[in-house]
Amino acid sequence: MAIVGGVALSRWRRRWGRGDRTKTLEINPSVSISISIDDDHCRRKVPSVVHIDFYHLRAPAIFLSVSSFLSGAGSELSQGIRMTAEEVQMQEVGKGPRKRKIGHKKGKGKKKMKVFQGSGQKVKMDGKMKKLFRKKARDYNSDDSDDANDVDEEEPSVPMKFEEKQPHNENEEGDEKSSEEEVDADEDMGNDDVSDDEDEIVEHGIMNFSEGSKSFKKAFKKIIKRTGSDDVLGPVLSAYKKLVVKKLAEEADERKVKGDAKKEKTLLGEKGHVKPDSFLVSHEKLLVGVATKGVVKLFNAVNKAQSSQKGLNPSRSKDAKVIQKRRKEAFFSELGKNPSGSSAMVASGGDGEGPAWAPLRDNYMLTTSKLKDWDKAADAPEATDDFGRQEDSSSDDD
Amino acid sequence: MARFRNKKKVAFVKPTKKQPQQNVDHVTGDKIPRSFVFSRLKLPGSLKQLQADLRKMMLPYTALNLKEKKRNNLKDFLNVAGPMGVTHFLMLSKTGSSPYLRVARTPQGPTLTFKIQEYSLAVDIANSQLRPRVPKDLFKNSPLIVLSGFGTGEQHLKLTTIMFQNIFPAIDINTVKLSSCQRIVLLNYNKDTKLIDFRHYSIRLQPVGVSRRIRKFVQNHQVPDLRSLQDVSDFVTKAGYGSESEGDEEAATVSLATDFGRVNKASTKSAVKLQEIGPRMTLQLIKIEEGLCSGTVIYSEYGNSDEKKEEGNEEDDDSEGDGEGSEED
Numbered sequence: 001m002a003i004v005g006g007v008a009l010s011r012w013r014r015r016w017g018r019g020d021r022t023k024t025l026e027i028n029p030s031v032s033i034s035i036s037i038d039d040d041h042c043r044r045k046v047p048s049v050v051h052i053d054f055y056h057l058r059a060p061a062i063f064l065s066v067s068s069f070l071s072g073a074g075s076e077l078s079q080g081i082r083m084t085a086e087e088v089q090m091q092e093v094g095k096g097p098r099k100r101k102i103g104h105k106k107g108k109g110k111k112k113m114k115v116f117q118g119s120g121q122k123v124k125m126d127g128k129m130k131k132l133f134r135k136k137a138r139d140y141n142s143d144d145s146d147d148a149n150d151v152d153e154e155e156p157s158v159p160m161k162f163e164e165k166q167p168h169n170e171n172e173e174g175d176e177k178s179s180e181e182e183v184d185a186d187e188d189m190g191n192d193d194v195s196d197d198e199d200e201i202v203e204h205g206i207m208n209f210s211e212g213s214k215s216f217k218k219a220f221k222k223i224i225k226r227t228g229s230d231d232v233l234g235p236v237l238s239a240y241k242k243l244v245v246k247k248l249a250e251e252a253d254e255r256k257v258k259g260d261a262k263k264e265k266t267l268l269g270e271k272g273h274v275k276p277d278s279f280l281v282s283h284e285k286l287l288v289g290v291a292t293k294g295v296v297k298l299f300n301a302v303n304k305a306q307s308s309q310k311g312l313n314p315s316r317s318k319d320a321k322v323i324q325k326r327r328k329e330a331f332f333s334e335l336g337k338n339p340s341g342s343s344a345m346v347a348s349g350g351d352g353e354g355p356a357w358a359p360l361r362d363n364y365m366l367t368t369s370k371l372k373d374w375d376k377a378a379d380a381p382e383a384t385d386d387f388g389r390q391e392d393s394s395s396d397d398d
Numbered sequence: 399m400a401r402f403r404n405k406k407k408v409a410f411v412k413p414t415k416k417q418p419q420q421n422v423d424h425v426t427g428d429k430i431p432r433s434f435v436f437s438r439l440k441l442p443g444s445l446k447q448l449q450a451d452l453r454k455m456m457l458p459y460t461a462l463n464l465k466e467k468k469r470n471n472l473k474d475f476l477n478v479a480g481p482m483g484v485t486h487f488l489m490l491s492k493t494g495s496s497p498y499l500r501v502a503r504t505p506q507g508p509t510l511t512f513k514i515q516e517y518s519l520a521v522d523i524a525n526s527q528l529r530p531r532v533p534k535d536l537f538k539n540s541p542l543i544v545l546s547g548f549g550t551g552e553q554h555l556k557l558t559t560i561m562f563q564n565i566f567p568a569i570d571i572n573t574v575k576l577s578s579c580q581r582i583v584l585l586n587y588n589k590d591t592k593l594i595d596f597r598h599y600s601i602r603l604q605p606v607g608v609s610r611r612i613r614k615f616v617q618n619h620q621v622p623d624l625r626s627l628q629d630v631s632d633f634v635t636k637a638g639y640g641s642e643s644e645g646d647e648e649a650a651t652v653s654l655a656t657d658f659g660r661v662n663k664a665s666t667k668s669a670v671k672l673q674e675i676g677p678r679m680t681l682q683l684i685k686i687e688e689g690l691c692s693g694t695v696i697y698s699e700y701g702n703s704d705e706k707k708e709e710g711n712e713e714d715d716d717s718e719g720d721g722e723g724s725e726e727d
Contacts, residue, residue, distance in 0.1 A: 269442025272496050274516045276678065278526045287597050288672050291584040294544030295601055295670050298571070298579070299652040305571040327572055 430567050432459045433486040434475055436466045441490060444519065445497055449490050451520045451677040455583065455598050456488070457537040459567065472691055479504045486565050487690070499681065500691065501561060507689040508696065510561060512681040515593060520676030531673050533580070536600055540566045541581035548587045554686055554697040555587065558594075576654055582672065592699075596679040599672040606651055606667040611636075 280288075305327070435453045437445070453462050461484075466475075475487065489500040497517070502509040524530035543566050548559045562585055569579075579601060586595040605613060612634065615622050627633055653667050662668045686697040 266442070268494070269492070270444055272514055272516050273444045274518050275522045276518045276526045278528075283595075284674075287584060287586055287595055288599070288674075290546045290586055291544055291582050291597065291599050291672050292670050294546070294584070295542065295579075295582055295672070296652050298542060298569070299576065299654065299670070302571045302574055302576060303653055323572075 429485075430459055430483075431485040431564055432483050433488060433565065434461055434464060434479065434484050435488040435490070436464055436475065438472075438489050438491040440468070441492055441497075445490060445492055447519050447521065448497075448517055448677055448679075452488060452490070454520070454537060455541065455581075455677065456565075457540070459540060476505055476690070489691075499679070501565070502690050503561065503564075504690060507687060507691075507693060508557065508561075509685075509687040509689065509691050510558060510683060511685040511687070512594070513684050514679055515682055516678075516680040518676060518678040520598075523674050523676035523678060527673070530675075531600060531602070532675065533600075536580050536675070539578040539580055541583045541598070542566075542569065542579055542601075543583045543585070546584070546586045547589065548585075550587075550589060554683065557686060557696075558683060581675070592682065594681040594683065596677075596681055598675055598677060600675045602671040602673060603652075603654070603662045603668040604671055605662060606669050 433456045435449055435456060437449055441449065453460055453464070478484070479487070485504060487500070487502045487504055489502065491498045491500070497514040499512045499514055500509055501512070524532075543562060545559050545562060548555045566583070582599050582601055584595070584597040584599065586597070587593075588595065611622070615633075622633060624630065624633060627636070651667050651669050654662055682699070683697075684699040685695060688694040688696055
């Protein structure tokens with residue numbers, strides 16, 4: 001808000017409604033400036049009159065029109081303002097109607113000042129109006145009464161109004177220096193309308209600022225000088241800071257509770273789940289031993305049972321009979337009767353020569369013994385294996 | 399003429415080769431037990447994994463990808479079990495105190511309820527091992543089962559033995575191929591603690607009496623490192639380090655009847671090595687019911703069984719989860 005002459009403003013807040021073209025600038029908790037463009041003018045694209053409302057503790061609403069405020073020569077403040085305004089005008093002369101967005105808004109306060117509508121044309125400060133402003137001021141003060149104490153009172157509580165038409169077509173408030181925020185809202189044209197207002201500038205009970213008011217200047221300066229703490233959360237809602245902290249703590253608490261519940265649940269779900277050690281515990285060793293014993297037992301039994309039927313094809317009926325017979329023998333031998341004792345003989349067939357381990361033998365990986373002696377006479381009668389196989393082939397031919 | 403034709407037909411058909419039936423082993427003709435592993439209530443993640451491990455363990459005669467829904471009750475599974483020839487149910491459930499495993503025969507029962515005191519997943523066990531070993535055909539055949547310590551003469555243990563023996567297909571030692579024996583499930587009953595240790599191992603055979611170097615060479619098919627040797631013959635003659643578990647091998651040595659893999663040939667000596675593949679469970683038998691999750695309580699770990707009998711009669715399929723939850727407290 002350049003109007004205030006490049007003084008760093010803590011906060012300002014704008015609300016452009018459709019009906020009320022209002023921008024509210026909050027200088028500090030107790031002071032805000034709202035700028036409104038008359039709605040009628042907006043509609044007619046001739047928003048030549050801008051009202052600035054100062055909301056102060058004891059000076060509830062001061063209506064000013066920018067142009068008139070600028071024209072109030074003599075005060076340095078207004079000088080500065082005029083300069084800025086002129087710069088803006090220079091820049092923006094010749095541009096069509098436009099609306100520039102406000103670049104930056106920081107305000108978090110929720111105070112929305114209802115701006116007096118229709119003040120652009122004619123504002124009669126009757127008793128009703130005054131009452132309203134007082135009420136506004138009271139409401140405002142009641143919001144942050146703790147802050148309000150230190151603000152000293154300089155202004156009369158009478159709402160002041162000052163109105164004048166803008167000499168130029170456009171009214172501009174902008175801030176290029178403070179770069180924090182930019183205000184700009186207005187369009188061109190509006191000569192004829194504004195000229196009407198000139199007559200009823202001064203109302204009774206309202207000071208004329210055209211040549212500068214000392215008391216107002218003083219008050220305004222004081223207001224401006226006040227520096228609120230300018231940290232992240234800002235001074236506007238000092239309670240907000242607490243609120244945020246509280247909220248964060250609450251959230252953390254909640255999360256903690258949730259996490260605990262989840263942890264508990266997973267713990268319950270994991271109950272009984274044990275990650276084994278990487279080394280062999282003696283108990284495990286024992287179990288492995290038991291299992292190994294079982295496997296060895298089975299393998300030996302299988303060996304004993306199957307060695308008796310070596311070389312016989314169980315799918316052939318002729319061999320099946322032999323197998324049956326041998327199985328019976330093996331079974332009896334298991335029982336200890338041992339009727340013939342032939343089954344044990346078969347097991348130690350070809351282990352006589354060569355290493356015990358098969359891969360080291362000459363015929364390793366040669367699936368049949370036939371392949372080993374491929375260069376020898378094929379018709380040489382061999383073990384029972386070949387006998388069976390020959391029989392097989394002969395039966396297939398039939 | 400008709401007779402003649404018949405004779406001719408007989409000549410072509412091989413009589414012993416039957417069409418493999420669904421529920422019957424085509425070699426031995428025994429009925430193959432099939433199983434469903436499922437859960438009764440919603441399980442936490444680790445128990446779900448345990449369920450998956452159990453299914454894998456029960457392969458190949460189980461429904462590996464059995465999908466269960468929340469609204470499926472026992473009756474649904476039972477209805478499916480009949481046509482599919484499923485003979486056993488393994489049900490996992492979880493109460494506030496601990497997970498439970500129920501092993502039941504379908505369709506009549508009995509049902510054994512085990513409390514799972516401790517369990518480790520296959521993943522945990524694989525993580526604990528330096529070289530976890532899972533050959534690709536490990537789960538193609540059903541495991542052997544070894545029950546040890548159950549011979550105390552108590553009735554409920556006898557029943558447990560029978561139950562677990564029948565859960566896997568029986569082995570006919572006359573026809574079995576040793577190469578199909580890749581896994582073993584061990585159930586070891588501890589008399590003192592009354593706990594059953596449930597372990598699942600893979601069987602590995604290693605030729606005996608050969609130096610480690612040569613064994614590795616034959617197994618790996620890789621060119622050995624001969625840099626440190628003067629002559630090629632050193633590779634064979636030079637004795638490497640003996641196996642560290644040489645002493646144990648005497649007891650664990652078998653001579654094979656048939657080939658077992660590529661290096662373990664028939665009628666050679668081989669050492670049996672077991673490596674755990676998981677899951678691992680410590681079970682406590684707490685209840686035996688006559689029916690399928692219902693019926694008279696034959697045995698109960700807690701309290702006398704007479705009280706339970708009346709309770710058990712009223713229990714039906716849907717409410718047994720609650721009944722069980724109240725019981726172990």
